[in-house]
Amino acid sequence: MPLLMGNLLQQTYSLVDAAIVGRFLGINALASVGASTSVVFLILGFCNGCCGGFGIPVAQKFGARDYSTMRRYVSVSLQLAAVMSVVIALVTSILCDDILLMMRTPDNIFQGAYYYLLVTFIGVPFTFFYNLLSSIIRALGDSKTPFWFLLLSTVLNIILDLFCILVLGWGVAGAAIATVISQGVSAGLCYWYMMRRFTILRGTPDERKFDGALARRLMYIGVPMGLQFSITAIGSIMLQSANNALGTACVAAFTAAMRIKMFFMCPLESLGIAMATYTGQNYGAGKPERIWMGVKASALMMIIYWVFTFCVLMLGARAFALLFVEASEFEILKDTELFLHISVSFFPVLGVLCILRYTIQGAGYTNLAMLSGVSEMIARVLVSLYAVPAFGYLAVCFGDPTAWIAAVLFLIPAFIFVYRRLLRVKREL
Template identity: 30%
Template sequence: MKEKQNLTSGNITKNLVLFALPLLWANLLQSFYSIADMFVVGRTVGQSGLAAVSNASMICFIINSFCLGITMGGTVLIAQLKGAGDRKGQTETVGTLFLVTFIASFVITISGLIFCRPLFILLKVPAAAMQDACAYMKIICCGTIFILGYHAVCSVMKGLGDSRSPLCFVTVAAAVNVILDLFLVSYLKIGTKGAAYATVFSQGISFVTAVIYLKRRNFVFDFKIRHFAVKADKLAVIMKIGLPAAGQMIIVNISYLLITGMLNNFGTAAAAASGVGLKINTFAGMPCWAVGQAVTAMAGQNIGADNIRRVKKTTLTGLRLNVTVTLLSILIVQIFAEPIIMLFDPSSPEVLESGILYLRMCCGANSLAYAVMYTFDSFAIGIGSSHIAMINALFDAVIVRLPLSWLFAFPLRLGFPGICLGQALSSLLPAIFGFCYFKSSKWERKTSAAQQGKTN
């Protein structure tokens, strides 16, 4: 496989933009899995279907968080090994990552099948949505191997500097997902189960396409059985970076899951509206995430090459880009909030009113603080300090989002708006902490994960 970009040289802004643009489009297309599900289900099944997919999506986010976190450890290590010019180390890392991914997918599948219904009961999912939520979740759990496999393949490509190939794979998957949603949910009337089948099948197509593509290229790994082996030193580094990164995302998404449980107290319309609002907010954050992923890959390659000055410039450039693209996203969402909500459920005034309120409060100035937080988290992960991102997640979720949402909603009796307010305030403290870590000189003396792997 031709390695598309060497991120240790050239214009930083140009490299970041060129690397981030394919990731942005890939993220946007991948988000259509859940957006298409909610759009079709909302118009075909109604409020109960939206509430079911909304609650199930929270658990899906947690599964995805684990997948992304673990494979991010592979991205960072491969990026640093590429920066250091160690091809053998790259090959061993890929083999280790793929085997660990395969094993983890089975553990997640079994756990999800056992615990999804008790978890929905704990979250007080509305009775009208319970059966559909369980059916949707069980199908998604059975497709975990495709989710993890796809993320593993793409993490390797991003670490090597190739952000374009994943875009091609997810384009195919998004098209298949939308077509199957329309056929299974709207035409065959299978309901939320049809949306789940569409998602799993499309992810499988994306994973298989990616593997076939790599096997036909001069890739660093040849996919022969004997090369799927766990190398202890590579596994240690992947886990050291990947587990805190996964922990960061899992903590945040568990907080959203608990927030969803709070929202369920206010009825089906509130649950449906917040689910739609979260999807839109997620969609608006895609440009920020793409730039952050580019910062991670670029910081990883440059710290592997021991170029501290370029790591700093990369982070600050990424910060400027993230604040700019986030501001544009905010303006678009605020201007078109009503028609966007109506796309999902045009017949329910309650869903429309609650959905608009959610976007007004949760996709505004607070999103700029999130852009700052995410940029510094991405920098920390890229240099191998993913524990900093996990600490930030604890600040975000445990210290701010959950306590304030509960306080405003129940003791202070603000209800649904109170939960929105608690979420809106959650990113400020982590943004400040991330900035302070970046400005400190401690990380500049850090040994790269690639060098640590060699000395272990």
């Protein structure tokens, strides 16, 4: 539950940005925020995936009670994060203009989209460190504290959004600045708490030195997890690029619908993230049979949540869309509602995807999980190239569900392979 609430708060960042921008700055500004959604997902998804991967060896060593190696992993992961986040921020900021041109961003929203994307990229180190520190804290068994820090920064984000946009008049860039500052506060609080609360992390100077072997192990697990998100995002970029070509109204509808969908997807992602840590700990403790128990419990919770969400979005999709646009924007409201109705119908497929993918990652088989991302990418690219030109916005609505189905068709046999292998290794021991 703390994971779920934390993820909901992270999505609240995006919801608040888009809602305030759409209501106070208009449809073009809303489209500016959404024109680069998939690019942001590509970069931040890579960072978040790496952070989740870095936390897995920590959870495994914590479960195995090898605290010295665990401390070394924590130290090396922080050093890697510092270098990687700065490099990513510099490269993406320089390429910002080219990225938007490649995505066929409409001219009337290009400038706003550029400033929003640029500020977001500059803030990558804050996002990277918050997610890494949260992953480490969760690996040590505390999933509540990162939630409270995120709650504080979410409130700060709302206040700063209104101040930057309404008082300072910074427009779309103001929304991005508010988010970056808020995430920086979250990261700082997590680091302060982790170092004060967990005495188990207070190691010797030797344990804080950079270790090449451990760094390679972290990169071996973390980078494929990051690439999985990035590979998935490549398909999303293709899909969004195809949608951008349909005009500003479709971009605005896509923006509103994606913000709402991502918010309601949070419990599914949270179940997956929880399974990654849970699997890592039980893998380290040599109890693979508990992993299957966790998968079944997660699947039951997922189905219960889907029934609730299906009723809410089928009946209330238009009401949620009104958070972003005026009631007179009939076309945008209709397109937003269509997107949400189709997406929520396929949430059980997405739930299975999240549970199995993160379980496989938690066991250390991150390359298999990455290949499921390749399946998603291929499906989205095919929809973008062939279905969208033929069927327009309707095909855009089916882009994600098609990708989820393709990934699950790969993940089910992959999970069976991994689980049987874990049981076989335990018997041999």
